Amino acid sequence: MLSPAVLGALVSTTAELLRRAHDDDPFDVASAEQAGSLLVEAHFTDSGVLARAVALLQSWPAADDRGPALTGAFAAGWSAALRERTLREQESMRLAVDMARKGAEKALFASEARFQAVFETAAIGIGIGDLDGNILAVNGALEGMFGAPASEIRNLSVDMLVHPEDAPGVWDAYRELITGKREHFQCDKPYYRRDGEVIWTHLTVSLIRDEEGVPRYQVAMLEDITDPHRMQERLRYQATHDPLTGLPNRTAFFERLEGLFEESTEPAARFGLCSVDLDGFKGINDSLGHEAGDQLLALVSDRLQSCLAPMGHLVARLGGDEFIVLLEHCRGPQEGIAVAQTVLGALAPPFLIGDQQLGIRASIGVVEQQISATTPGAAMRSADLTMYRAKKEGRGRWTLFDPERNAVAASKYAMSVRIPMALDRGEFFIEYQPLCSLSDGAMVAVEALVRWRHPELGVLGPDEFITSAEDSGLIIPLGRWVLLQACEQTARWAARFGSAAPRINVNLAVRQARNAGLLADIDRILRTSGLEPGRLQLEITESAMLGPRDPALPALRALVDMGVSLTVDDFGTGWSNLAYLRHLPVSGLKIAGSFVEDLRTAPAEEGDPLGQRIIGGLVSLAHSLGLTVTAEGVETEADAARLRELGCDWAQGWYYGRPARPGDITRRIAEAANSAAAR
């Protein structure tokens, strides 16, 4: 390691010292010792060096008998220096270790102090507990939130912090956390303060594991959301309660009704609705003024509430002079009728408004059904129509729901006359149902399905109003509106997603097809919406199929020339003469859902059931004409598999997606596009 110069100097110095020890008189022991220690200083610390030096010195005869003493002194000098050096180095090493450790401890302490400061001064409450639920430490913010000193909070156990309004599942999540099955959970949770007040918090609980991954602690972080929570409650109350009477409003009532339907598991469970409408209320309002009318409504709701709430029934005000009562558990129509009679009885005594005695009567429609037999919307409509019957039959009475009479009433229920107004008021909206390729499940098109949010009847499907719209001719403006909406929506999808966007199927009623303005309407709609004609497909039902001399044919052919395609809806249910396929330029067929249903209900062991043969035949016929075949009513994977085997091209039905709002379809396209991009 030493450079030749340094080494040379070392050699001559030690040689001179040893020469002196060897020759000088008297014998100079110190020189021999110094020679030994010089070697150690020059880093010759290997014991082999000493051995070789001793051997060399021993073979060097001295004038007197000082030889052994010289060698000994050299060795002593070497080993004393080595010992000195070793101790010095060990000491400096330990000092360095000690300093390094202290430095690290200082850094650790500083970091602990920092964390302690963060913990103490954090604006959110932080609590640390062990896995038995003992609270070990809490910070100042948490003390403030609970209105209690840390010493007191530490006496609590996490399990004691239950509150009746805890969200369902919170404690399951907590148990999963402390048993190491989950790492954290979040929820909004109320706590009792020491003074009994309730605070609402946004809570995050995390599991802390040690270096070996064993769960050790839980850390809870609580953000005080009491004020926003109260505000939200208030807003919710306002949104769900009628300000005049304090009764739940339509929204709240419908939520409760839907809740009842969702929670119901018992197939035989029954429920009741009483639709209560005051008779002649408009007259009171007009003659005595709104103020008196409002007072009357408040008094009526008080009476209803005081006689029905004790029975456990929910009373709501739907608007104006309409009230409704929900009977959540019913054993038969007699209970609904009993409620109606109670209401009539409660309203019988006159009301005192100012200094006037006012009598008011009501008409009540009673619906009492199995929950599984209806839907919330249909039940509300039934109750309404039943109530109208009571009005018609002379007011001041109840009538019981009669499905047949209701059906007739529904169709007559001034349905079509309302359509123009409903269009103006924006009561119609469109849902889109996916049509998917059977080969890979990709959404190739969507069918536009019009819905009517009827103010009295709730949401109606096309079956419930299209026929009357056709009869009245109102299908023309309605159909135009649907086409425009659907084309605009599809153009937006196309602009955003390009080729990944679905095509659009829109139903064309026969009356629309024969309308002289059809071609111009569609041309204008395509231009204003900017939709490529190739993306539009019009569906015409087979039953409405046109003969060879039908006036609609030229317009339909012109549409096809523009690039719009035509498809036959409900194929197989209507006219069995397939001749029209020759003069109508259709490009696809939709097989009615009933065929698919047959396919499903046929016992599997019947090797080649009729339904299967029919579909197979339809498919080969369609394919021989170059038509695309879409199967409707596909509800299961098994349906899809069979239809795929039978050669169908596309499918539509619950298995591939229910009718959905445009936003849901947008998400679906985006997800498909993303996963395609990911591949």
Added chain:
Amino acid sequence: MARQHWVPEGTDQDTPNVARVYDCYLGGSHNFAVDREMARKAISMWPDLPLIMRANRAFLRRAVQFLAGEGITRFLDIGSGIPTFGAVHEVAREIRPDTRVVYVDLDPVAVQHSRLILEGDPLCRVVQEDMRDPEALLAHPAVAELLRPGEPVGVLLVAVLHFVKDEEDPGRIVRVLHDAVPSGSALVVSHASREGRPEVVEEHEELYKRTPTPITMRTRDQIVALFDGFEPVEPGVVYMPEWHPDLPDSVGPHPELMCGLAGVGRRL
């Protein structure tokens, strides 16, 4: 919450430490029983190790002497370990008494020890940094001060790059250093190589896996590639004893037994 019980890295006397084991090889006493135990094991497996370490130390001396002779007065010694015998400032100052050195090591004990030794030396600094984060290393005030533009610097990566794993990209570390030093600066590298004694490579790597600093021995090509961007100083990358020997016969008959490859490059 109970405080986590832990011992700062490198101050743990139950785990061998690379700087202290190196000191053992050199015959020093800056080490603990566990370090000596590891050194003994390594030597029993490979008796030449102390000689190799000495050869490495001697290469460091010759390289520093060479650069000092070329007029370099600033040195950045990365992975300096425990600067016992023949530290860079001692060697260089025999030629250039105004030499400044910044010693860099990751090991807190080596750093503290160096500070004890260099206390009161106004021209030397010791910093604790990890060369695997060369940007942070260069940003340290003492290093930044040393690298003031204009004056070339000797960057020493002696027996240290083999403690950088492939995935930690030793080439990138050298490139970052290259870009940070002024033109005329020099790079000094010695590196454990897989050549010379291929039969002991694996066993040796295995042994170092037990320390917090496992070793990655590299091929000649890989070591030569570390000098990318530098102009090689004659004779290029060679076995350590072959690099500028003090005397022609101090190379010895079998320089390849001193497995380490070494070289010096100039930044243009």
